[in-house]
Amino acid sequence: MSAVLARARPTLRPMTERDLSLVASIERKAYPFPWSATIFRDCLRVGYSCWLAEVDGLVAGYAILSVASGEAHILNLCVAPEWQGRGVGRALLDRLVFLARYHRAQGVFLEVRPSNVAARRLYERAGFLEVGRRPRYYPADEDREDAIIMSLSLGLSPDVADLDPV
Numbered sequence: 001m002s003a004v005l006a007r008a009r010p011t012l013r014p015m016t017e018r019d020l021s022l023v024a025s026i027e028r029k030a031y032p033f034p035w036s037a038t039i040f041r042d043c044l045r046v047g048y049s050c051w052l053a054e055v056d057g058l059v060a061g062y063a064i065l066s067v068a069s070g071e072a073h074i075l076n077l078c079v080a081p082e083w084q085g086r087g088v089g090r091a092l093l094d095r096l097v098f099l100a101r102y103h104r105a106q107g108v109f110l111e112v113r114p115s116n117v118a119a120r121r122l123y124e125r126a127g128f129l130e131v132g133r134r135p136r137y138y139p140a141d142e143d144r145e146d147a148i149i150m151s152l153s154l155g156l157s158p159d160v161a162d163l164d165p166v
Contacts, residue, residue: 007087010060012095015050017041023052023062026080033139035076040064048075049099053088063092065099072100074110077119089122097126101154108154111147113138120148128152 015023024037043050049065061079065072074096079089100108111134112119128150137147 010053010055010088010091012091013052013054015040015044015052015062015064017044019052019059019062020044022059026059026062027078029081030078032141043075049096051092051095053079053092055083055088060086061088061092063096065096067100067103067105070104070106072096072103072105072108074108077110084118089119090126093122093126097152097154106154108152110150111137112150113145114148115145120150123150123152126152 020037020040023040024034027034027040040050043064049067051063051065052059053061053063059080060083061077063077064075066075067073074093077089077092077096079092097108108128109131110123110128112123114120129152130148131151132149134147134149136144138145
């Protein structure tokens with residue numbers, strides 16, 4: 001008999017400097033080669049779209065999007081290990097794709113480790129396609145790991161700019 005995790009209903013809100021120590025703590029739990037709090041602080045400082053997903057007042061995940069020159073780049077999307085598989089990642093991904101459309105990006109790009117099967121599945125289910133590889137992109141315990149480059153082409157609806165991004 002297998003246990004089924006209940007789907008979470010996350011509330012999404014912009015990340016602030018007050019959130020950085022918690023975000024960095026989740027990053028360290030989720031990844032063997034985590035971003036530092038300084039990197040997250042820099043993302044806020046330069047104006048990237050930085051979002052948190054909260055469930056019952058607890059931070060369950062976060063995501064960071066950069067948009068420039070008609071392209072959007074998902075720089076980081078992370079779900080705390082205890083919240084994985086419960087819809088938090090999809091809620092964050094949907095928010096980032098909405099924001100990319102709002103800013104009239106023609107497509108969304110990201111890099112993902114080939115070994116991160118759950119993340120690849122999330123992106124594929126959302127319509128992302130593999131468009132290339134970056135050899136030896138990620139640090140790994142032994143040597144380095146390639147990155148799979150994925151892309152989602154966006155069809156803009158004429159009324160998307162009238163929507164509130166927050």
